[in-house]
Amino acid sequence: xxxxxxxxxxxxxxxxxxxxxxxxxxxxxxxxxxxxxxxxxxxxxxxxxxxxxxxxxxxxxxxxxxxxxxxxxxxxxxxxxxxxxxxxxxxxxxxxxxxxxxxxxxxxxxxx
Amino acid sequence: xxxxxxxxxxxxxxxxxxxxxxxxxxxxxxxxxxxxxxxxxxxxxxxxxxxxxxxxxxxxxxxxxxxxxxxxxxxxxxxxxxxxxxxxxxxxxxxxxxxxxxxxxxxxxxx
Numbered sequence: 427x428x429x430x431x432x433x434x435x436x437x438x439x440x441x442x443x444x445x446x447x448x449x450x451x452x453x454x455x456x457x458x459x460x461x462x463x464x465x466x467x468x469x470x471x472x473x474x475x476x477x478x479x480x481x482x483x484x485x486x487x488x489x490x491x492x493x494x495x496x497x498x499x500x501x502x503x504x505x506x507x508x509x510x511x512x513x514x515x516x517x518x519x520x521x522x523x524x525x526x527x528x529x530x531x532x533x534x535x536x537x538x
Numbered sequence: 539x540x541x542x543x544x545x546x547x548x549x550x551x552x553x554x555x556x557x558x559x560x561x562x563x564x565x566x567x568x569x570x571x572x573x574x575x576x577x578x579x580x581x582x583x584x585x586x587x588x589x590x591x592x593x594x595x596x597x598x599x600x601x602x603x604x605x606x607x608x609x610x611x612x613x614x615x616x617x618x619x620x621x622x623x624x625x626x627x628x629x630x631x632x633x634x635x636x637x638x639x640x641x642x643x644x645x646x647x648x649x
Contacts, residue, residue: 430580432580457635458635460637460638462640467626467643467645468642468643469544469628469640469641469642469643470581470628470630470638470640471640472637472638472639475636475637477635515580515581517581517638519638523594524569524586524588525583525586525596526571526583526586526630526638527583527597528573528580528581528582528583529580530578530579530580531580
């Protein structure tokens with residue numbers, strides 16, 4: 427059974443710092459991996475999608491990497507801003523049955 | 539604008555009653571998903587459907603039921619058999635290898 431783990435569970439950093447969020451998964455038979463942002467009481471907003479054949483994706487200040495063989499992905503946020511404060515979740519889509527499995531998320535707080 | 543609509547935003551029910559949560563999408567997506575989120579937890583998969591008239595159980599399907607009679611609609615019924623139904627419910631959809639899109643969720647409270 428696929429398990430997705432996100433470390434750390436919570437993170438506070440001063441504004442302007444670069445930071446890395448981690449996501450690991452136990453079954454490497456994934457189709458793709460997606461990073462999301464969730465604001466309190468809201469739905470999820472897609473940030474980046476990495477197909478299993480890709481190594482990384484970039485959007486603005488965000489860069490996501492994928493190492494499928496080692497079961498790891500990272501989300502790099504450059505020059506953090508208070509508006510980046512949210513919960514960040516990663517999810518993997520499985521090859522065999524199209525299930526999409528989520529980690530528990532990292533709650534990020536950017537200090538002004 | 540295309541998107542996913544979940545209604546209502548807040549729902550209150552008495553214990554022992556069944557309740558149906560609505561999810562409608564106008565994105566023309568084939569696949570739809572239902573997740574449950576509890577405080578401080580990630581999303582747990584309840585049911586998903588890859589095509590009309592077909593659906594599969596997720597990891598926590600007990601006490602829930604779904605139907606997929608139309609491409610744009612995937613309602614979730616929370617039955618009285620669900621022991622802890624109070625939660626935030628999220629519906630999502632996707633097409634092929636495209637990103638998963640989410641609605642804004644329904645917060646269900648059962649007392």
